[in-house]
Amino acid sequence: MDRRAFLTAARKKVSTKKVTVPAYDERVDSDLTPYAGAWTRQEVAHLLKRTMFGATKADIDHFLTLSPSQAIDELLNNIPVVSPPVRDYGLIADDDGVLHDDVGVAQGQSWVNDFNTTSFSEIRGSINRLRVESLRKWWSGLIINQNRSIWEKMVLFWHHHFSVQVEEVDNATMMWRHHNLLRSNALGNVKQLVKDVTIDPAMLIHLNGYLNTRLAPDENFARELQELFSVGKGPGSDYTENDVIAAARVLTGWRINSNTYTSYLDASSHDTGTKSFSAFYNNTTISNSGETEVDALVDMIFNTTESARFICRKLYTWFVYYQIDEQTETDVIEPLAQLLISSNYEVKPVLSALLKSEHFFDPLNQACYIKSPMDMIAGTLREFSVPFPVYTNYATGYPLFYSIYQRAAEMQQTLFQPPDVSGWQAYYQDPMYYEIWVNSNSLPKRADFTDALVGDDVIDCRAFAAYSSNPADPNQLIDDITALLLRYPLSANSKTYVKNNFLITAFAVAAVIGLVLMGYQLIVKKQQFDKRAIWGGIMIGVPNYFSIWCLVMVLKEYAANSSMIIPVNNMGIVLFSTLTAWIMFREHLSKTNWLGIILSLGAIALIAYG
Structure with missing residues (x-):
């Protein structure tokens, strides 16, 4: 199986056409009371699917040995230590086709400080593009190889929150530094992270902060700082247009050193006047204090309770559900906001309280979340235990990791290139939210991905079946596999339906194999079949296919109530086939051929009564 060929998909322009999904009105009434309910595979899988990319059997088994509180503590405290991306590309051709080397970095070495x-x-432009590609490969590799930690999900959350686009920045080193800033502070202090991002070179380019001067103020970042990164646009967000203007004045004069890719304040371009803010910010004034004005501005913004509510709503939408009604606002968001404030905007205590709550484990908050493309792709590959190289293996790993990135981009989630300054619409666009992931363009690509998993032998089915406690028992196999892959157990009727459909598939496969073998004997071996053999084949084949047709009709008509009819029908096939074969071919069959027939019929019998 060529996993690279399976994963690789051509990039195409995506459609914005959306599928309308009816709203579900019933919501939960639970709160942040610590969860003390059942701790089964279902609850563990719910926790892991929300905080990681997929829930593997090994991870579920591990966390089942812990209490819910211990499991969440491990997810929050298991901090991964990672090495930076490396050069994986070779020589680069110029416009005339002449090959040149990236002399600044050897292959296999990191380029982040070059x-x-x-x-x-x-x-240089080609080198920059190739480094951006390696950055995407590297992060995809970290996601597919993640340890038991919430870290990668939080890095992606902050990437969505600040939504810096690599096509705007157009500098691989700056994008790496921006990403590393988010990664280093994934579970840290929200307020400090906003301060750091405000003067981050990638952000200064992305939202024109480096063009903001006292003579020509640029309000772009000042507006998004409040609207998208801190206070939001909710009913309690009463900042004014004058607040945007005053914030832009605070942020004037920040520049980027082109030699070191660091930011600095150019005093000659900075507005040294006093900046006055509205009653929403308690009529705060910020006087000339140079670089520290940024700290004063962010501190002022986060002194409002609304900023804490805004951050908590975004975390809630990311990890729980998009619908926040009045009761959820009162019982969940408001207490979390107060906890965020009392924790001086440390995000870990808030996540701990949310994930350990009855509200998070409420049945109505389980299996209600349409997966993002990266969740769907990486989660599926991880849950089926598809092997991948470690993320540091650039030679064989990076091409595979890049294919994961490409698949997600096809489904409209492009790492390092969110669609706009607000991030991915699935987490903010009312009323569709998560349903935006499923549209006329993306849904067929999701189906193509899962079809390829099965059709291209990406999954080692035998190894996967070995996860069952008794893979030889089809009932136990179905129980174990559905318990691992599905959020809720199948009903007895559904299990019967699955088993019976496997039976039909088994007969169809057997028929195809038989036709191929017969063709091989006729064409390659030039074997002649007498009339008795031909008519015997017809006598065996017609009842078999007729029985299969009857089996399909029974399934359609009786569905799960056909559990007795199907084994009897199959045993009829076995007995009739055996009798006919003995009558027609007893003079021509060798002991070896008879043994093959008996084993095949025995297999059919086992399937029928399984």
Whole structure:
């Protein structure tokens, strides 16, 4: 199986057409009371699917040995230590086709501290593009190889929150530093993270902060800082247009050192006047204090309770559900906001309270979440235990990791390129929210992905079946597999339906194999079949296919009530086939051929009574 060929998919322009999904009105009435209910595979899988990418059997088994509180503590405290992305590309051709080397970095070495200035100038753009690709491969590799931690989900959350686009920044090193800033503070202090991102070179380029001067103020970042990154647009967000103007004045003069890719304040471009804010910000004034004005601005913004509510709503939408009604606002969001404030905007206590709550484990908050493309792709590959190289293996791993990135991009989630400054619409666009992931463009691509998993032998079915406690028992196999992959157990009727459909597939496969073998004997071996053999085959084949047709009709008509009819029908096939074979071929069959027939019929019998 060529996993790279399976994963690789051509990038195409995506459609924005959406599927309308009716709203579900019933909501929960639970709160942040610590969860003390059942701790089964179902609850563990719910926790892991929300906090990680997929829930593997090994991870579920591990966390079942812990209490809910211990499990969540491990997810929050297991901090991964990662090495940076490396050069995985070879020589680069210029416009004339002449090959050049990236002399700044050797293959297999990290490029994150190289400023792409030593190589031939004509290929610097190509080098930058290749480094961005390696950055995407690297992060996809971390996601598919993640440890038992919430970390990667939180890195993706902050990437969505700040939504810096690599096509705007157009600098691999700056994007790496921005990403590393989010990664280093994934479970840290929200307020400090906003301060750092405000003067981060990638953000300064992305929202024109580096163009903001006292003579020509640019309000772009000042507006998004309040509307998207801190206070939001909720009913309690009463900041004014003058607040945007005053914030823009605070942020004037920040520039980027092109030699070191660091930011600094150019005093000659900074507005030194006093900046006055509205009653929403308690009529705060910020006087000239140079670089520390940024700290004063962010502190002022986060002194409002609304900023804490806004952050908690975004975390809730990311980890729980998009619908926040009045009761959820009162019983969940407001207490979390107060906890965030009392914790001085440390995010970990808030996540701990949310994930350990009755509200998070409420049955109505389980299996209500349409997976993002990366959740769907990485989660599925992980849950089926598809093997991948470690994330540091650039030679064989990076091509596979890049294919994961491409699959997700096809389904409209492109790492390092959210669609706009607000991030991915599935987490904010009312009333569709998660349903936006499922549209006329993305749904067929999801189906193509899962079809390829099965059709291209990406999954080692035998190894996967070994996860069952008794894979030889079809009933136990179905129980174990559905318990691992599905959020809720199948009913007895559904299990019967699955088993019976496998029976039909088994007969169809057997028929195809028989036709291929017969063709091989006729064409390759030039074997002649007498009339008795031909008519015997017809006598065996017709009743078998007729019985299969009857079996299909029974399933359609009686569905789960056909549990007795189907084994009897199949045993009829076995007995009739055996009798006919003995009558027609007893003079021609060798002991070896008879043994094969008996074993095949025995297999059918086992399936029928399984």
